[in-house]
Amino acid sequence: MQLNNLTLKSFSHSIFWGISLSAITILGHDFMGRGLAASAELIYGSTSELKNDKTCDGTGGILAYAETKDYSLYICSDPKDISQPRYYRSVNKNGTSGVKLTAKTYNPNQGIYFEFYNGDYTYMLQIPSEKIKNPVLVVEFPDGSGYEQKITRFLMNGDTRSPISKK
Numbered sequence: 001m002q003l004n005n006l007t008l009k010s011f012s013h014s015i016f017w018g019i020s021l022s023a024i025t026i027l028g029h030d031f032m033g034r035g036l037a038a039s040a041e042l043i044y045g046s047t048s049e050l051k052n053d054k055t056c057d058g059t060g061g062i063l064a065y066a067e068t069k070d071y072s073l074y075i076c077s078d079p080k081d082i083s084q085p086r087y088y089r090s091v092n093k094n095g096t097s098g099v100k101l102t103a104k105t106y107n108p109n110q111g112i113y114f115e116f117y118n119g120d121y122t123y124m125l126q127i128p129s130e131k132i133k134n135p136v137l138v139v140e141f142p143d144g145s146g147y148e149q150k151i152t153r154f155l156m157n158g159d160t161r162s163p164i165s166k167k
Contacts, residue, residue, distance in 0.1 A: 042128065043153040050155065059087050063157050064114065066125055068137050068149035070094065073125055075114050088116040088123060099123070128154050
């Protein structure tokens with residue numbers, strides 16, 4: 001069987017996400033730390049803690065917020081439906097420019113991460129849940145390589161339905 005470059009890229013993309021999600025979803029806790037002891041390293045809260053933050057101005061507001069050692073990450077909602085993610089904003093903690101992306105489509109039945117595309121780059125922000133105890137930000141590069149950063153703080157708006165965007 002002969003595989004072309006597109007098939008290989010799709011296959012490697014699927015393997016990368018499958019391994020990343022499988023490795024990270026082995027242990028879990030309740031979203032927002034309810035019912036189980038919250039991870040000592042992950043801080044939970046509500047996006048209401050960011051009431052004066054202007055990063056999502058011009059959108060429907062901050063739907064979710066996460067911090068890693070290098071980034072502050074915002075999932076901004078759609079102005080027409082504040083329960084739907086529409087925009088991804090990153091603020092680099094080193095002072096350099098961050099990324100601003102717009103979702104193209106949604107899958108409201110998917111609920112374990114937000115996913116946005118920037119050309120051939122993929123940004124995936126996992127949502128803490130029963131299955132995802134230690135969520136991460138995963139960035140995949142065009143060549144199929146990538147990196148992860150552990151999320152240390154996660155804030156969520158209570159109206160979210162946790163969809164993702166697709167290419």
